[in-house]
Amino acid sequence: MSLVSIIMPSWNVERFIEETIHSVQAQTFGDWELLIADDCSTDRTPAIIAEIGERDPRVKLIRMPENGGPALARQASIDQAQGRYLAFLDSDDLWLPAKLERQLAFAREKRAALSYTAFRRIDEANTMSGRLIEVPASLSYNQLLKNTSIATLTALVDREISGPVAMTNEGYDDFCLWLSVLKRGHVAHGLNEDLARYRVRGSSVSSRPMRSAKWVWNIYRNVEKLPLLKSAWCFGHWAARAWLKRRQF
DSSP states (O other): OOSEEEEEEESSOTTTHHHHHHHHHTOSOOOEEEEEEEOOOSSSHHHHHHHHHHHOTTEEEEEOSSOOOHHHHHHHHHHHOOOSEEEEOOTTOEEOTTHHHHHHHHHHHHTOSEEEEEEEEEOTTOOEEEEEEOOOSEEOHHHHHTOOOOOGGGOEEEHHHHOOOOOOSSTTHHHHHHHHHHTTTOOEEEEEEEEEEEEOOTTSGGGOHHHHHHHHHHIIIIISOOOHHHHHHHHHHHHHHHHHHHHHO
C-alpha cells in the first residue's frame, strides 16, 4: 500500500497529461500511487494514461461512466485511494521533483491535517510568468474563508489527522474540501518553497474571475451557510486578495 495517493481528474488533456504524469514519476519520493479519473475524454487522454500505466503500475486509470465534472472525478479517485496522505494535482499542472519529499517532511514536522506550498504560473508553452506565489505560514477556517492561498496542485491532506475526506459537487470543490477539514478545528500549514507549476489556459479558473467570484459567493451562502453580513465581509477580503494575486501573474 502506497503512503501517498495522488488524486487527479482528467478531461481532454492529451496535450499535457504525459508531461504531468512524468512530473510525478520524477519525484524524489517514490512511495505513491497516481489515481487518474478520466471524465469521458473524447481525445487520446485515456489511451495515454493506460499506456503509461502498463509500464508503471503506480499509475492507475479510472474511467468515469459519464461526464460529471472534476468534483465527481476526484471523488472516484479518493474512493479507491489507499494512502494515508492525499495529494492533489490537476492533469495539466506540474510538480518539481522534490515536491512530495519536502512537503511530507514539512507535514510530519507540523502534524498538519492540511498543508500547501508556494508555486509559480506557466502558460501552455511552459513559459513562466510573474513572481513566486508565496503562501502564509498558516490558515484557520475563518482565515481561509477570506483567502486564496491553497492552490489545488499544492495541497496535501493527512487522513489520519484530518478525518473523512469527501468532495462537494460545486464549483471550487477543492476550496470546499479545505474548508471542511479546517472547520473541524485543524489549522493548515504553508511551506513557502517553490515546488509546483500551475498552468493557466483559456479554460483555467484563474482566467475567468467573474465565474470564480460566483462560485465563492455560492460556497459562503449555500455550502458553509454563512450569514449575509459575514459572507459580504469574507467576500470583500477574498476579492481583494484574488486581485492582488492576479497582479503577481
